[in-house]
Amino acid sequence: MTHQEILKKVEWKDLKNLSIKEMLIENNLTIPWFVISLTLAYFGYYILALPFSAFFFLTALRQVHNGFHNSLGTNRFLTSLSLYINSVLMLVSIHAVKFNHIRHHKYCLTEEDYEGKSANMTWYGAILYGPIHMFLIHKVTLQLGNKYYKRNVILELISILVFLALIFHFQIHFLIYHVIVMIIGEFLMAFFAVWTVHHDTHDSPDFARTQRTGWKNKLTFSMFYHLEHHLFPAVPTIKLPELAKRIDEVLPEIEKKETF
Template sequence: MTHQEILKKVEWKDLRSLSIREVFIENNLTIPWFLISITLAYFGYYIFALPFSAFFFLTGLRQVQNGFHNSLGTNKFLTWLSLYINSVLMLVSIHAVKFNHIRHHKYCLTDQDYEGKSAGMSWYGAILYGPVHMFLIHKITLQLGNKNYRRNVVTELLSIVAFAGISLYFNIHFLLYHIIVMLIGEFLMAFFAVWTVHHDTHDSPEYARTQRNGWKNKITFSMFYHLEHHMFPAVPTIKLPELARRIDEAIPELEKKSTF
């Protein structure tokens, strides 16, 4: 079944709209996790801060992914601001990630898909490739991106350097903790955000892996409904559980490879 046939069989366009409550959730989901992790780190409870930092990173990924596809329910400036703030807090140019993510949807798992390079590696190869992955997405955006992309990437990188520089110069221990944890998270992106959802799918790249286990989706904030995201990228993450239900109902025969 082709992508176009799936689009015709599944009712999905109504899922693009967000209520005021859903807009609030999608745009503020990161805040409690960040505040709790930073507070615990401030008082030196680094071990206890780690799970909250991980949830901040995960919800940050959810927020920026929605921003990439204009699915936050906000205007252009507020969407840009969300991407910029997350760039500084997550220690990576989110506009560089966006450029490669949009190409990933267009050229999924081909030679032109730089985001998806680690999908064909072993799991440990994808982990080791992480630092190269982060360098490559910035390099590709600066080489192939238009003027706006390049300007945003440079602005975000300079802001990250300023944030890290101030934290180091004044030895702000809880911010240094945050920087280290975020860098580790970024270095694992090639594994968690690419390999887990795309390995062994090169024969049918449009059929990414997905997750149908309820509690696993709850603790990962619905970020592993990746088959659904690839087929309907305009649908906000908060609506993906309902989209998955509709796909299962309309196309029960559709093969669904599990993420984990």
Template sequence: MHNGFHNSLGTNRFLTWFTLFSNSVLMMASIHAVKFNHIRHHKYCLSEEDCEGKSAGMSWYGAIFYGPVHMFLIHKITLQIGNRKYVRNVLAELAAIAVFAFIVFYFKIPFLIYHIIIMIAGEFLMAFFAVWTVHHDTEEHPELARTQRGGWKNKITFSMFYHLEHHLFPAVPTIKLPELARRIDQVLPELEKKNTF
């Protein structure tokens, strides 16, 4: 999905859209709303206009408790200030999510009920995992997000914590971030790199 936000999936426009739409249903949140706020996060990083980045200045437990508010706000802001295309996509995704949840609970499909509960819990943790972990204590230089070195940590997180590299070069696909990190280390060894975890 993250590569889809930055049009770096390597697929055509429709397949990129379909990836975001289908993942919205599977993940129980409008991914186009997440995309809208993520693009704004890159533009207004940790400023007042950056809704996605609000939890970065909180304590770790504050970011966890803020999670449900975060999920509500990214949908609200997209519907308020997003263009017609974003609003249309968000409404379509929310409708599809509602239909999916209705079918699952109406027919009482146990493994899908479990899936829905786990996905909602996961979405409520987005403000902590996707924002706080990579941006806390970087307010002085918001463009220099945290990063993660070390093989096994990046393997279990699918290279998603190369966040410094992502902020410097947002269009680089996630799979290429380890190589980008190596190149940055060679060219700018003096660049401050704060660990994610």
């Protein structure tokens, strides 16, 4: 069954709309994890802060990912502002990530898909490739992106450098902790955000891996409903569990390879 046939068979367009409550959740999901992680780090409890930092990184990834697909329920300015703020906090140009992610959907797992390069590697190869992955997405965006992307990437990179300069100049230790954890998170993106959901799917790139175990999806904030996302990228993350149910009811024959 083709992607277009699946789009016609599954009711999904109503899932694009967010209630006010859902919009508030998607746009503020990062805040408690960020505040708790920095508070613990401020008082020197770095080990205790680690899981909260990890959840901040994961929820920020969810937030910007929805922003890529205009699924935050906000206007263009607020969506761009969200991408900018998360760029500084996550220490990567999120517009560079967006440019490559949109290409990833268009050219999934082909030579033109720079985001997806690690999908055909071994798991440990994808981890080692992480720093190259982060460098490459910035390079590709500055080479191939239009003026909008190039301007935003440069603005975000300058803002990140200013942020880092202030932190290390004034030796703000709890923010130095945050910087270290975010850099580690970014270096693991080629593994967690690409390899886990796309390895061994090259024969059918549109049919990514997915995760249907309830507690695992709660723990990962529904970020591993990747089959569902690739088939229906306009559906916000908060609606993916419902979308998964609809796909199972209408198309139970679709193979669902698990992420982990």
